[in-house]
Amino acid sequence: MDSKISVLIKLNNHPVAVVQTDARPEKSLQFAANRWGCVIAMLAAAANGKVAAFTKETTPCVGGRAGLGFAQYPLGWIEYFLSCGGNGVDRCEHYKKNPDVAREFICNVSNALIEKIEPRKKFLLFKPLDLVTDETPDVIIFLVNADQLSGLVTLANYDSARHDGAKILFGAGCAQTVLYPMSYKNFCFVGLTDPSARKFIGKDLLAFSMSYEKFLQLETFAEESFLTADAWQKIYNRQ
Numbered sequence: 440m441d442s443k444i445s446v447l448i449k450l451n452n453h454p455v456a457v458v459q460t461d462a463r464p465e466k467s468l469q470f471a472a473n474r475w476g477c478v479i480a481m482l483a484a485a486a487n488g489k490v491a492a493f494t495k496e497t498t499p500c501v502g503g504r505a506g507l508g509f510a511q512y513p514l515g516w517i518e519y520f521l522s523c524g525g526n527g528v529d530r531c532e533h534y535k536k537n538p539d540v541a542r543e544f545i546c547n548v549s550n551a552l553i554e555k556i557e558p559r560k561k562f563l564l565f566k567p568l569d570l571v572t573d574e575t576p577d578v579i580i581f582l583v584n585a586d587q588l589s590g591l592v593t594l595a596n597y598d599s600a601r602h603d604g605a606k607i608l609f610g611a612g613c614a615q616t617v618l619y620p621m622s623y624k625n626f627c628f629v630g631l632t633d634p635s636a637r638k639f640i641g642k643d644l645l646a647f648s649m650s651y652e653k654f655l656q657l658e659t660f661a662e663e664s665f666l667t668a669d670a671w672q673k674i675y676n677r678q
Contacts, residue, residue, distance in 0.1 A: 440571040442579075443658050444594070447666040448587045449678040452486040453567035456576035456651075457617055459560040467492040467564065470499055478503040478613040479631065479639040482646075485565035486582045493563045506613025507563055508621060511550040518542040532635065534609075549614060552622040578620045579654040580630075581647045582640070586674050588629065590666060591647045594657055595627040597664050605629060605647070612636025616648045624650035627657075 442454050463469070468484055468491040470476040476499055481491035495509035501517060504510045516528060518541040524531035525538060535541035568579065583591060595604035605627040608619055615630030630646035631637065649657070665671050 440568050442568055442654075443661045444591070444654075444666075445568075445581070447661055447671075447675075448581075448583070448590045449675050450581060450583065450587065451678070452582055453488055453569060455482060455485045455580040455582070456564075456566045456568045456571045456574075457578035457580065457621070458564040458566050458571065458574045458576050460562050460564060460574070461560045463492045463562050464490050464564070464566075466490070469493070470497050472497070473499075475499045477636065477639045478506060479616075479636040481565055482580065482613075482616065483582070483640050485567060486580075488567055490567070490570065491565040493565075494561055502611040503613050505549055505553060506611045506616075506618050508553055508556045508559065508618055509563075511553050512545045514542065514545065518545060521545075544609075549610070549618070552618055556621065576651040576654075578617055578648055579651060580616050582631075582644045583647055584643050584678075585645075586678060588645055588647060590671060590674070591627070592629070594661060594664055594666065595649075598656075598660060607632060612639075612646075616646045620648040620650050620653070624652055627653060 445454050468481060468489055485491050493507055495504055498504045498507060498509060505512050518538040519526045519528040520531050521541040522531060522535040522538045523533060535544060581591060592605040596602060607629045612631050612633040615628055619628045627647060627649040630648055631640055
């Protein structure tokens with residue numbers, strides 16, 4: 440499957456499709472048993488042409504299982520880890536002021552969204568879009584630099600009088616790139632602002648994610664938009 444948008448923004452990697460399947464593709468990447476790994480490292484590999492496969496059992500990170508929609512965050516530890524520690528948790532991230540704030544976020548945002556996701560197939564794949572044939576993806580993810588991000592944010596608002604076609608929401612990197620666009624199908628999301636995920640991605644890259652339905656919509660008017668006008672061409676030519 441090709442993308443007009445990726446050509447018009449001069450993307451130098453592969454748009455990544457999030458696809459569900461009951462069979463793991465041959466030679467697909469997967470986390471080794473009993474070893475921790477970050478979902479975002481697999482996203483980077485998929486943008487470079489690889490296929491990565493996940494199941495609930497083979498996704499070792501609690502945040503990764505939640506961000507991919509496999510399982511809700513288990514309370515009793517995560518709210519202390521995300522905030523200021525306590526309850527036997529020594530290492531913490533200080534992303535929320537205290538465990539109460541973290542718990543409210545987990546229950547009312549992350550776990551609430553995961554609860555609403557439809558029944559899933561066994562495997563979730565990160566797959567280069569040009570390798571997608573007869574599958575219907577859930578989400579499309581672009582890894583982009585600042586110039587390319589400016590184009591995608593503008594395109595996300597092209598066909599609407601609203602100004603919030605693209606959103607930046609707090610969350611784990613995998614939630615920003617998968618869970619949020621899977622849950623809010625009419626919006627696009629700027630992602631990988633999670634400091635814990637940044638070390639697994641190029642320092643000049645952010646993510647821009649959307650549901651497959653939203654991607655198809657943007658594809659229909661990309662060529663009539665500013666992406667073929669003079670102002671954008673100056674940006675295009677410096678990529």
